[in-house]
Amino acid sequence: MQQQLHIILLLSRSKMTVLRPAPKVIIFFFDCDDCLYFDNWNIAGHLTRQIEDHCQTEFDLQPGYAYKLYKEHGTALRGLIAEGYLDRNCSKSMDGFLDKVHDLPIHELLTPDDKLRQIILAIDPTIRKFVFTASVHHHAMRCLKALGIHDCFDGIIDVKDCNFETKHSTSSFHIAMEKAGVLNAGECLFLDDSLTNIKAASQVGWRTVLVGTIGRDCGTKVTSEHAEIEIERIHDIESMLPELFTHNKNDN
Numbered sequence: 075m076q077q078q079l080h081i082i083l084l085l086s087r088s089k090m091t092v093l094r095p096a097p098k099v100i101i102f103f104f105d106c107d108d109c110l111y112f113d114n115w116n117i118a119g120h121l122t123r124q125i126e127d128h129c130q131t132e133f134d135l136q137p138g139y140a141y142k143l144y145k146e147h148g149t150a151l152r153g154l155i156a157e158g159y160l161d162r163n164c165s166k167s168m169d170g171f172l173d174k175v176h177d178l179p180i181h182e183l184l185t186p187d188d189k190l191r192q193i194i195l196a197i198d199p200t201i202r203k204f205v206f207t208a209s210v211h212h213h214a215m216r217c218l219k220a221l222g223i224h225d226c227f228d229g230i231i232d233v234k235d236c237n238f239e240t241k242h243s244t245s246s247f248h249i250a251m252e253k254a255g256v257l258n259a260g261e262c263l264f265l266d267d268s269l270t271n272i273k274a275a276s277q278v279g280w281r282t283v284l285v286g287t288i289g290r291d292c293g294t295k296v297t298s299e300h301a302e303i304e305i306e307r308i309h310d311i312e313s314m315l316p317e318l319f320t321h322n323k324n325d326n
Contacts, residue, residue, distance in 0.1 A: 097260045097261050098261060099201060099261060099262075099263045099318055100201060100202065100256065100258075100261040100262075101201060101202045101203070101204065101254055101256050101261060101262050101263070102197065102201060102202070102203045102204070102263050102265065103231075103250060103254075103262060103263070103265070103280075104203065104204070104205050104206065104227075104265050104308075105205075105206060105207060105208075105264075105265060105266035105267060105268070105271070105285070106205050106209060106213075106214045106217055106218075107121075107209060107217070108267045108286065108290070109265060109266055109267045109286070109308060110190070110205070110217070110218075110221065110223070110308055111184055111187065111190075111217065111221055111308075112307055112308075113183065113184070115290050117178065117180070117183055117184075117217075118290065120178050120183070121175060121176070121178070122140075122141070124174070124175040124177070124178070125140050125144075125150045125175045126138075126140045126141070128140075128171065128174055128175055129143075129150065129154070129159075132171075133154070133159045135159075140153075143156075143157070147240070148208075148240035148241075148242035148243075148270065149208055149233075149240050151171065151172070151233065151238060152238065152239070152240050154171070155238060162237065162238045168234075168238065172210045172233075173212075176209065176210055176212070176213040180213070180216040180219075180220050181216070181219075181220050184217060184220035184221055185221075186221060186222035187222060187223070188222065189309060190221065190223060190309060191221075191222055191226065193308075193309060193311065193312050193319075194223055194226040194227075195226060196312065196319045196320055197318060197319055197320070198318055198320050199320065201318060202228045202254065203227045203228055204227060204228055204229050204230065204231055204250070204253075205218065205227055205229075205230045205231070206241070206250050206264070207230065207231070207232050207233070208232075208233050208240055208241050209232060209233060210232050210233060211230050211232045211234070214230050214232060215230065218230075229253070229254070231249075231250045231253050231254070235249060235250075235253055236249050236250070237249070241266070241268065241270075241275075242271065242274055243274065244274050244277055244278050246274075247259075247264075247274060247275055247278040247280060248278065259278050259280050260279050260280075260281065262275075262280040262281065263280070263282075263283065263318075264280045264281065264282050264283065265283040265308065265311065266282075266283075266284070267284070267285050267286040269284070269289075269296060269298050269300075272284050272298050272300050272301050273298065273300040275300075276300035277300075281302055282300060282301045283301065283302065283303045283304075283305060283311065283314075284296075284298050284301035284304045284305070285305055285307065285311075286306065286307065287304055287306055303315070
């Protein structure tokens with residue numbers, strides 16, 4: 075049986091540090107891109123180019139401006155809204171942008187991950203599992219289907235659900251809790267590759283796992299004081315939190 079209280083461990087500078095007792099985890103929130111899979115940012119690169127092309131052709135923006143918006147606002151989408159190029163209240167405007175930039179042959183870019191499937195299926199069945207993405211539902215679902223794990227989750231919470239806010243904003247985490255029907259932030263476990271997202275989740279009170287310790291922009295090792303656990307890849311989560319996995323409980 076999962077203990078009501080257990081010790082969280084922080085993996086930092088090759089040593090384990092005891093942090094604090096925490097309430098029982100009842101829900102996992104997984105980021106999708108560069109978290110449930112890692113492809114050396116190949117899909118991320120495709121998305122970046124799609125967004126850049128769309129911003130130049132549809133909004134007549136200068137080359138590189140879309141990336142500037144991303145750096146300033148957390149996503150280019152949020153920047154386009156802030157600067158008036160997109161209207162969040164116009165579904166035609168928003169859907170046109172989101173559908174266009176996510177039009178990728180995901181089934182050609184990702185392959186089934188049987189090991190990941192077995193890991194997710196081994197999570198305690200009383201713990202619910204959601205994908206929490208800054209992307210759109212149909213993109214996340216295509217990724218999950220390509221990985222062979224689309225039937226392993228209770229739902230997908232996407233950028234539309236969060237009123238087009240980014241996961242840099244704590245409001246997105248409150249919305250995710252509402253959508254998932256969970257009241258206690260400390261019962262939520264969040265897995266993401268973004269340092270900024272991890273920080274926001276921690277501020278809300280979620281428990282946090284940084285997935286991936288090499289930064290896309292810097293190409294060097296990254297760490298977060300807001301992450302309770304840091305792992306190289308999603309497949310390492312079972313070894314770091316074995317008490318949340320059914321067969322490990324049966325072994326005890």
